[in-house]
Amino acid sequence: MTLPETMNAVKITRPGGPEVLTLTQVEVPQPGAGEIVIRVAWAGVNRPDALQRAGAYAPPPDASPLPGLECSGEVVAVGEGARWAVGEHVCALLPGGGYAEYVKCPAAHALPVPEGMGLRAAACLPETFFTVWSNVFMRGGLKAGEVFLVHGGSSGIGTTAIQLAHAFGARVFTTAGSREKCEACLGLGAERAINYREEDFVEVLKAEGGANLVLDMVGGDYIPRNVAAMAMDGRMVHIAFLSGPKAELNFAQVMARRLTLTGSTLRPQSVAAKAAIAAELEEKVWPLLASGRVAPVMDQAFALADAAQAHARMESSQHIGKIVLEVAGG
Numbered sequence: 001m002t003l004p005e006t007m008n009a010v011k012i013t014r015p016g017g018p019e020v021l022t023l024t025q026v027e028v029p030q031p032g033a034g035e036i037v038i039r040v041a042w043a044g045v046n047r048p049d050a051l052q053r054a055g056a057y058a059p060p061p062d063a064s065p066l067p068g069l070e071c072s073g074e075v076v077a078v079g080e081g082a083r084w085a086v087g088e089h090v091c092a093l094l095p096g097g098g099y100a101e102y103v104k105c106p107a108a109h110a111l112p113v114p115e116g117m118g119l120r121a122a123a124c125l126p127e128t129f130f131t132v133w134s135n136v137f138m139r140g141g142l143k144a145g146e147v148f149l150v151h152g153g154s155s156g157i158g159t160t161a162i163q164l165a166h167a168f169g170a171r172v173f174t175t176a177g178s179r180e181k182c183e184a185c186l187g188l189g190a191e192r193a194i195n196y197r198e199e200d201f202v203e204v205l206k207a208e209g210g211a212n213l214v215l216d217m218v219g220g221d222y223i224p225r226n227v228a229a230m231a232m233d234g235r236m237v238h239i240a241f242l243s244g245p246k247a248e249l250n251f252a253q254v255m256a257r258r259l260t261l262t263g264s265t266l267r268p269q270s271v272a273a274k275a276a277i278a279a280e281l282e283e284k285v286w287p288l289l290a291s292g293r294v295a296p297v298m299d300q301a302f303a304l305a306d307a308a309q310a311h312a313r314m315e316s317s318q319h320i321g322k323i324v325l326e327v328a329g330g
Contacts, residue, residue: 003028003037003077009066009100010307015055018311021099023304026066029097029104031079036107038090040327042123042301043098044070045310046156047240048267053311059096060268067307068098069267070126072119073328075110082107089113093126093274095267099307101327108275111282114289119330124296124322125289128160131239131266133285134277136161136215137168139264140237144169146212149205149229151222153193154181156322157239159297161215162188164285167294173211175201177317184320188297205229215239223247230259238263297321 009026031037049067051057059065072091075084084090084107092110097103113122136142136150142165150161153174165172166189174185175196182193194201202225205211210231216222220243226236227249234257254261266274288294299319302310304327314323 003030003102007101008304009097010068010304011066012053016053018053018308018315020053021067021308021311023307026100028102029064031077031082031104033080034082034107035079035104036075036082036084036090036092036110037077037102037104038071038073038092038110039076040071040098040101040103041073041119041330042071043068043100043304043325043327044123044127044156045307045314045323045325046070046127047242047314048127049099050311050315063095063267064097064103066097066099068096068100068103069094070123071098071103071327072113072123076102079107084110089119089122091119091122091125093130093266093278099304099325101304106271106275108271109278111278111286114286116290116292117295120301120324120326121296121298123324124156124298127266128156128296128322129164129281129285130274130277131157132160132164132215133281134266135237135239135264136165136213138277138280139262140213140215140235142168142170142213145171147171147173147205147208147210147231148213148215149173149175149201149211149226150215151175151218152242153185153190154320155217156297157215157217158185159188159321162190163294164288166190167288170213171208173201173205173208181320184297201225202229210234213237217241218243220244220247224249227253227259227261230257233258233260235260235262239265299323301326
């Protein structure tokens, strides 16, 4: 297939709010060894995109400066040694560049579209499933029967974490900010959805003996509260800090209850590290998606040219599940 020389893409014109996202024309990427180029059907919208737009999350030096960390679409060009063939449909974790008609990525970071799933839903998988699997199961070591607490249960990360933890036998507790969001979380497999405007999650978890694992994306004053809500030998994994990365914490509690505090970011990890996550997902999680036991929760779709509206929707925190951009559709 002969690729065009230029394509439509959304660029960040300057650090700022959603209004700085502008549709423009840029060169179409070409694959290197071990890489593929995807004709983008749908692109996922994620919190790190908004952080990059605001100037708070710079892309790695070798990544596209365009926003967009996941997509679905058709493979249209294959570099030497890449796994895929032209014409195959994939979804992929991207180093950047997803808000565009074409994007390149390491072939090892692409996964087949799960059987029976459309391209729109498949675009919602990579960023959240890579993040949840690597932090909850690989780093956090969640096991069947353990008590798992995830904050922001109605977010893309939250809806994914609830379903996967439930599917693998954990007892799932979550927080959300409205009755509607709590009901959505219960429908996904949460045993208890705590409206943080009305209840104290610390007291709820203490009554259950504490959380064995906490997945936190809030930070700030939630950090010491999470510690108070943890069980003996509990673990806490941080993946974001919506309320800031700093807190005052009495580490005597950490010592006395043998707690483990850790965290990670996905984007800066090596190609090999992300390939290892992809391999585990394909083996252990993709069958759950194909069977329908687990499915992405969809919120709203926007045209590529309306990326600013998509960001405004995400930052309003009114959404439940994933927001996507329609590029080629399908």
